[in-house]
Amino acid sequence: MKTSVNLEIAFTHIFTRRKQTMVAALGVTVGVAIYLFMNSLSGGFSQYSRNEMFKSSAHIKIYKSDEISKPLGNSSDTNTVNVIVNPQITTLSKTIINPNALLGLVKQEPYITNAIAQVDFAAFYNRGQAQVKGTGNGVDMVAYNAMFNTQKYMVAGNIKALQGNVNGIIIGKGIAEKLSLGLNDNISVSSSKGVSKVLRIVGIFNTGSSITDDSKSYVNISTAQQFLKEGTAYLTTIYANTLDADNSETYVSQLQTLTPYTIEGWKTTYADVLAGDKVRGTMMGAISLSILLVAGFGIYNILNMTVSQKIGDIAILKATGFLGSDVIKIFVSEAIMMGLLGTTIGLCFGAILINIMAHIYVGGPVGYFPIHFQLDLFLQSFFLGLFITICSGYFPARKASKVDPVAILRR
Known part of the structure; x- marks a missing residue:
């Protein structure tokens, strides 16, 4: 009451x-x-x-990180003369040994939803006297599209035109505009290894990021290997997506037991x-x-x-x-x-x-x-x-x- x-x-x-x-x-x-x-x-x-x-980065990436050279001698004995060298990055290959086997192991993990291999190389896009510096990515375009939905950002051409086409290339909109190029035009691409090729533009993408659109391109894996003067077993990076992106750091620890190579989660990559x-x-x-x-x-x-x-x-x-x-x-x-x-x-x-x-x-x-x-x-x-x-x-x-x-x- x-x-x-x-x-x-x-x-x-x-x-x-x-x-x-x-x-x-x-x-x-x-x-x-x-x-x-x-x-x-x-x-x-x-x-x-x-x-x-996540437009072009997976939840997890596996790669061989740079190695720093060490002194040739390192003794505390006062009677020993140490050979002193200036520590710097070694010239050892950055390839992953037996990458296909590692890729298969990664795909078998229950928390992995998708995984692909990639070959990266420093690229120079040329037309006449004009040159644009960027990054070339050798990929299986169909598998790459399944992970990153690249077709969504295509403004000209189709990703399927690159599949099996060793003389094709898909470039960013910024590169096309700087060099006044369009679909089906030829573009001269050279690498840091001195290899130069004339490729046909089979697609142009626009992600909205000038950093990506002004420098990035996609070619077949075999084409990227040729740019680096490497064999068919050469691969530089493995990308993997997981069931839960927020829990990727836990998955990194689990994957690290499978390989000695560097495994990096997206939270580390984009910490800033x-x-x-x-x-x-x-x-x-x-x-x-x-x-x-x-x-x-x-x-x-x-x-x-x-x-x-x-x-x-x-x-x-x-x-x-x-x-x-x-x-x-x-x-x-x-x-x-x-x-x-x-x-x-x-x-x-x-x-x-x-x-x-x-x-x-x-x-x-x-x-x-x-x-x-x-x-x-x-x-x-x-x-x-x-x-x-x-x-x-x-x-x-x-x-x-x-x-x-x-x-x-x-x-």
Whole structure:
């Protein structure tokens, strides 16, 4: 019975002070909406950044890292003359020994969804006196497309035209523009080993990244091996995708037991980019949370003012048998009502903002603005907004519960 009376008193305070109630709810609305919007924006940018990474990089890559030369003598004996050399990268081949066997072992692992081999070489694209420096990638284009969906970024030609075509090449849009080349034109490509070939352009891609589009090209594996003057067993890198990209570091440790070669996860490769995403997410989260806390202080001030104005009523309630816990329930109930109203409207308003931004076309490979609905963020915004309003209501309520009715009524 007393519980229903407590709620009735709380409803009475809410409806008799409509303006203050709406102001408090509006503060929560703005805070929750901005919190939801900014964190959705941060999540969208992070997802877009991750998609950009995975356009041409796998979750895991296996390669033979550079070796540093060592002194020819290294003795602590004072009677021994040490031969001192300047440590530098050795000229040993960077090829993976028996790569096909290693590729087969990698594919057998239950957490690997796809794996391919690749040959990388430094390339120089020439037309007349013009030259563009870049990187050539020798791949099985069909398998490469299955992993990276390269066909999605093709603006001319088709990836299938490269399959089995040792005289074909697919180049980035930036290379084509710099050398004024188009589909089916010939391009002279030379390598750092002094090998030069004239290849026919069978495709042009545009990933939206100038670093990639201005330098990268794809040829057949056998063609890349010829550029490096290597045999058919020469492979430089193995790429692998896993069931869970976020858990790739665990898979790296497991794969390391299969081979002595360097195994690197995408989080290590893009550590600087991930750090930037984390800083941006933290900054946006801090700003939006600060706005939500300001809204909480608004509710605190309104309820604190209500306690001051209703101090006589509170004293009468306690004199007629209401406990301090009942007084706390009354004012916390008011805070919950304001919080529920403001949080619900805030979620709706935030959803509208997200929907508007998601339909803004940015253009290029980006397409529409990188923001989207995330259920976990909606739930997080709802409970966080409600938690802050409950805390904002509890402290004035606790103050009211300690009112001495005798002292107040004597005034």
